[in-house]
Amino acid sequence: MSNISHYDVIVSPVITEKSTMASEHNQVVFKVAKNATKPEIKKAVEGLFGVKVKAVNTLVRKGKVKRFRGIVGKQSDFKKAIVTLVDGQSIDVTTGL
Numbered sequence: 001m002s003n004i005s006h007y008d009v010i011v012s013p014v015i016t017e018k019s020t021m022a023s024e025h026n027q028v029v030f031k032v033a034k035n036a037t038k039p040e041i042k043k044a045v046e047g048l049f050g051v052k053v054k055a056v057n058t059l060v061r062k063g064k065v066k067r068f069r070g071i072v073g074k075q076s077d078f079k080k081a082i083v084t085l086v087d088g089q090s091i092d093v094t095t096g097l
């Protein structure tokens with residue numbers, strides 16, 4: 001798998017309070033492509049960041065209905081991956097690649 005397809009699998013890191021607390025337990029949260037599988041996500045993280053992945057958990061966050069000035073809109077669904085790293089490994093998602 002080339003780096004181009006790795007970048008297609010991993011869309012962006014998720015930086016929230018909850019994901020910051022998860023980083024204390026060797027976990028990193030990424031927004032991934034909706035059709036990405038767990039083995040593809042594992043291979044992409046290991047290829048891009050040069051770390052060993054212990055486990056990958058995924059979830060699909062359903063889009064929410066939001067209103068702006070009375071106009072109803074819908075956010076799109078997206079898939080998140082919670083990647084658990086082997087002890088001693090770490091990824092700093094605040095810096096660019």
